[in-house]
Amino acid sequence: MKYGAMFIALAVCATVLAQSKLPQSQMVGLVEKIGDKGKIDWQYGVIYGKGIGAMPTNEPNKAKAYLKARRYAVMMALENLLMVTDRVRVDATAYAEDFEVKNERIRTEVRGFVKGAEVVSERTITLNGAPAVEVTMAVRMYGEDGLSRILIPEVAAQSSEPAKPLPVVTKPAPQPAPVPAPAVSGNAYTSVIIDTLGLGIRPAMSPKIRRQDGSEVWGTVSVSTDFAIEQGIVAYAKTLEEAKANRRAGRHPLILRAVGYAKTPGRTDPVLSDNDVRLLLTANENSGFLNECRVIFVVD
Numbered sequence: 001m002k003y004g005a006m007f008i009a010l011a012v013c014a015t016v017l018a019q020s021k022l023p024q025s026q027m028v029g030l031v032e033k034i035g036d037k038g039k040i041d042w043q044y045g046v047i048y049g050k051g052i053g054a055m056p057t058n059e060p061n062k063a064k065a066y067l068k069a070r071r072y073a074v075m076m077a078l079e080n081l082l083m084v085t086d087r088v089r090v091d092a093t094a095y096a097e098d099f100e101v102k103n104e105r106i107r108t109e110v111r112g113f114v115k116g117a118e119v120v121s122e123r124t125i126t127l128n129g130a131p132a133v134e135v136t137m138a139v140r141m142y143g144e145d146g147l148s149r150i151l152i153p154e155v156a157a158q159s160s161e162p163a164k165p166l167p168v169v170t171k172p173a174p175q176p177a178p179v180p181a182p183a184v185s186g187n188a189y190t191s192v193i194i195d196t197l198g199l200g201i202r203p204a205m206s207p208k209i210r211r212q213d214g215s216e217v218w219g220t221v222s223v224s225t226d227f228a229i230e231q232g233i234v235a236y237a238k239t240l241e242e243a244k245a246n247r248r249a250g251r252h253p254l255i256l257r258a259v260g261y262a263k264t265p266g267r268t269d270p271v272l273s274d275n276d277v278r279l280l281l282t283a284n285e286n287s288g289f290l291n292e293c294r295v296i297f298v299v300d
Contacts, residue, residue, distance in 0.1 A: 053133050076135075077137040194258050234297050
């Protein structure tokens, strides 16, 4: 379905509104609600936008009234989906909209991407005592048709440039259980699970693992861009049990406890102790799980 100039006008309005008054975000589980506009499901990698259209009271034909309301609801859903997409956290310092501001091509591609959204649900509701239509539209974050195909190559290009270590915040943590030395041969580690509970780590498309001096241990520059586009840099879970059940974990995950986080606006990058960094890199030499993005963060 083509929405043409009307969507472009709404997109411009959405940008102006987003710049003047950004909707507040709230994490509920692994779903980040962006005001009343929509939400980002970080567990399943789906971005949603919601729109509502009131049924015209001067239209006697109920079917026509529904279609008119639905048409408006779709347009509003697209506008809101664009706003939510702009608020996708890409890395420790930038949202999707930050890449769009710097690059007109990215801006155009993101808007074209949102126009290809699918209606995933619609229903009749009551709005201020009158009938209305509510439509929810969605796009995927990862995969060949996902937002990642637009943004991850840009992140990878930036990550190839030398970066200064970031300031970090460390917090005392309970003494972890002893972790065995890296396994070899048939018992090689299949992934790494990093427990960040209590640190306030937020989900992002392209987070990094950092040392206590703030330098990068692993991130976008360390993996295949194809892997990152297809499935994302990391997976997120709410509990260790949930992380172990994730398909990325495999049969023998290495479990580490983060000791802090990089002090950035995004608060996306966990910090490992120097001992755990050595353990992680040695384990990866044996099985190469980091190269395949077999990384799971357990977050609050």
